[in-house]
Amino acid sequence: MDWAYLFEISLTGLASGGLYALAALAFVLVYKATKVVNIAIGEMLMVGAYLFFAFAASFSLPIWLAVLGAMLGAGLLGAVIERTMIRPLLGEPPISAFMVTVGLGSILVGLVEIIWSADQRRLPEFVPSTPVMIGDAFLAPKVAYGALMAFVLIALVLLLFRFWRGGVALRATASDQGAAYMMGINVPRVFSLAWVVSAVIAALAGIVVGSIGGISSSMGVFGLSVLVVVIVGGLDSVLGALVGGLFIGLVEALAGAYLGGEYKLLATFLVLVVVLMIKPYGLFGTHEIERL
Amino acid sequence: MRIGTLKESYVADAALFDSATQKLWLGAGAALLVLFPFMASDYWLYLACLVAINVASAAGLNILTGYTGLVSLGQAAFMGLGAYTVAILQTRWGTPFLLNILAGGVVAMLGGLVVGIPSLRVKGLYLAIATIAASFIAHFLFANLSITGGTGGLAVPPASVMGVALDTSFRIYWLIVPVTLVLLLGAANLFRTRIGRAFIAIRDRDISAEVLGIPLLRYKLLSFGLSSFYAGIAGGLWAYFFRVVTPESFPLQMSIFFLAAIIVGGMGTILGSILGAVFMTMVPELLKFVFDLLPSTGHDMKVFLSPVRTVVFGLLIVGFLIFEPHGLAEVWRRIRRFFHLWPFRN
Numbered sequence: 001m002d003w004a005y006l007f008e009i010s011l012t013g014l015a016s017g018g019l020y021a022l023a024a025l026a027f028v029l030v031y032k033a034t035k036v037v038n039i040a041i042g043e044m045l046m047v048g049a050y051l052f053f054a055f056a057a058s059f060s061l062p063i064w065l066a067v068l069g070a071m072l073g074a075g076l077l078g079a080v081i082e083r084t085m086i087r088p089l090l091g092e093p094p095i096s097a098f099m100v101t102v103g104l105g106s107i108l109v110g111l112v113e114i115i116w117s118a119d120q121r122r123l124p125e126f127v128p129s130t131p132v133m134i135g136d137a138f139l140a141p142k143v144a145y146g147a148l149m150a151f152v153l154i155a156l157v158l159l160l161f162r163f164w165r166g167g168v169a170l171r172a173t174a175s176d177q178g179a180a181y182m183m184g185i186n187v188p189r190v191f192s193l194a195w196v197v198s199a200v201i202a203a204l205a206g207i208v209v210g211s212i213g214g215i216s217s218s219m220g221v222f223g224l225s226v227l228v229v230v231i232v233g234g235l236d237s238v239l240g241a242l243v244g245g246l247f248i249g250l251v252e253a254l255a256g257a258y259l260g261g262e263y264k265l266l267a268t269f270l271v272l273v274v275v276l277m278i279k280p281y282g283l284f285g286t287h288e289i290e291r292l
Numbered sequence: 293m294r295i296g297t298l299k300e301s302y303v304a305d306a307a308l309f310d311s312a313t314q315k316l317w318l319g320a321g322a323a324l325l326v327l328f329p330f331m332a333s334d335y336w337l338y339l340a341c342l343v344a345i346n347v348a349s350a351a352g353l354n355i356l357t358g359y360t361g362l363v364s365l366g367q368a369a370f371m372g373l374g375a376y377t378v379a380i381l382q383t384r385w386g387t388p389f390l391l392n393i394l395a396g397g398v399v400a401m402l403g404g405l406v407v408g409i410p411s412l413r414v415k416g417l418y419l420a421i422a423t424i425a426a427s428f429i430a431h432f433l434f435a436n437l438s439i440t441g442g443t444g445g446l447a448v449p450p451a452s453v454m455g456v457a458l459d460t461s462f463r464i465y466w467l468i469v470p471v472t473l474v475l476l477l478g479a480a481n482l483f484r485t486r487i488g489r490a491f492i493a494i495r496d497r498d499i500s501a502e503v504l505g506i507p508l509l510r511y512k513l514l515s516f517g518l519s520s521f522y523a524g525i526a527g528g529l530w531a532y533f534f535r536v537v538t539p540e541s542f543p544l545q546m547s548i549f550f551l552a553a554i555i556v557g558g559m560g561t562i563l564g565s566i567l568g569a570v571f572m573t574m575v576p577e578l579l580k581f582v583f584d585l586l587p588s589t590g591h592d593m594k595v596f597l598s599p600v601r602t603v604v605f606g607l608l609i610v611g612f613l614i615f616e617p618h619g620l621a622e623v624w625r626r627i628r629r630f631f632h633l634w635p636f637r638n
Contacts, residue, residue, distance in 0.1 A: 109606075
């Protein structure tokens with residue numbers, strides 16, 4: 001057994017796990033606030049990456065402006081999605097909102113293919129290309145800096161949740177909708193806010209993911225691993241999203257290194273089955289108690 | 293104005309086809325189905341067979357989603373299981389085709405139970421996510437097992453009846469359409485039995501259903517197994533119709549197609565499965581037709597056909613859920629009521 005190799009693989013896994021954690025955060029945010037299972041999370045990632053691509057490569061804006069533009073565009077998209085698709089289904093059974101997001105994913109993929117075609121594209125390089133060494137382990141620069149960005153963003157989002165007025169309103173709505181209403185929180189506005197923030201986070205995650213592996217219209221597959229992450233962590237748990245993200249990243253990296261690339265998703269889904277068998281509400285999810 | 297529908301016994305009230313008018317229309321429909329192959333061109337026959345296969349699979353998904361309130365995004369994968377079972381049985385042992393199709397259904401049902409047991413113990417949309425996982429695992433198995441012929445897939449010899457190979461649309465029509473009709477009749481009858489009514493109770497309020505003595509896990513599994521069985525049968529028909537099965541034949545998009553079909557057609561109605569599958573199968577053809585009408589503007593518009601279709605599928609799902617959640621079946625019912633009540637306003 002080559003311990004240095006194992007260490008290197010684990011590090012890479014944890015690094016890409018950071019991205020899963022970031023994307024899972026975007027999912028959990030919407031789920032906590034609006035109880036909508038957003039299966040189009042991978043597609044929202046993809047749209048963010050393509051917006052960045054459009055600003056940075058097609059309009060050749062500087063990188064920081066392009067990121068800002070992509071964030072703005074994604075936020076707008078989130079608002080439009082919430083207003084036109086999710087709001088009308090308020091009060092309907094959760095399965096309806098879920099199926100709407102299935103449709104949404106289909107629409108986003110189609111639109112991206114119409115505008116940019118289905119071909120694989122490369123995002124402009126914006127990370128330094130000197131390899132990163134941690135101890136003796138070599139880490140690809142894109143992965144390392146991607147993970148760094150992901151962790152900074154996660155910290156930023158957690159701080160926003162903790163201290164920003166809107167973040168507090170979000171948490172209040174998530175824990176008790178009725179009480180939040182009575183305390184003067186505009187709950188429908190919070191729903192919009194949740195979608196906007198989630199879309200922005202997803203877009204940022206998409207830009208980082210795209211800068212590592214390139215972008216294509218089938219990038220939404222990333223969202224499948226994210227769904228597994230949130231189930232492992234518990235659908236409504238921020239902590240679960242972080243831990244689950246790192247864990248799934250690790251599992252995929254190990255499966256990819258020791259079994260072969262095509263076993264990555266297989267390993268992820270096997271984890272899903274095992275978690276559903278032994279801990280169906282995830283590591284940190286709340287076990288809901290219902291009354292008639 | 294519809295009159296004279298007085299029922300004097302429970303049996304008459306619970307009958308599947310209860311009025312003379314309905315029987316008349318059904319008779320006319322059956323006659324049309326029999327005469328259709330003799331009148332239609334090859335292209336329309338091909339479409340009719342495809343529609344019938346899709347109707348069978350959509351009816352299965354409707355049992356699960358429309359009647360039991362669970363979402364599956366693995367309908368295509370279970371069709372794949374059925375199709376591969378048929379292909380393997382037919383190529384290796386050449387067993388009779390009806391037996392193969394039935395075996396396809398049973399294998400898909402067993403696959404459904406395997407996916408269902410972990411994911412149906414918890415409430416919520418876990419099944420939907422587990423079925424996505426299942427379809428990726430199924431794709432992996434189809435592409436990597438030796439018995440499934442790898443990425444190249446398997447070629448399926450045509451089914452044959454007494455030496456006549458069912459190798460044209462005209463001939464296979466007589467296999468596909470009757471099987472689909474039997475499946476539809478089965479689904480319609482299912483919801484007149486205890487099991488079907490238990491499904492509906494679970495959809496409407498699962499806790500109440502449990503209190504009323506319906507074991508949730510067992511019935512949810514049953515519903516998922518049945519829906520997979522339908523998918524498997526449809527997949528078996530698919531294998532005999534296209535006569536080549538590859539891992540790429542049953543993508544996730546196909547599962548979304550079936551979900552779209554029952555949403556557009558109407559969840560929780562048999563008619564909805566039929567209308568939805570017919571409509572959704574025709575949409576790509578219609579789009580192709582529209583694209584052919586477009587004036588050629590130098591560069592090839594054909595490359596946009598597939599993404600436009602993807603967008604249209606998504607828009608149909610979203611649009612119907614928001615504006616017409618009961619689907620085309622409800623539109624149909626409104627039109628019918630207009631004639632029933634005429635000359636009065638409804």
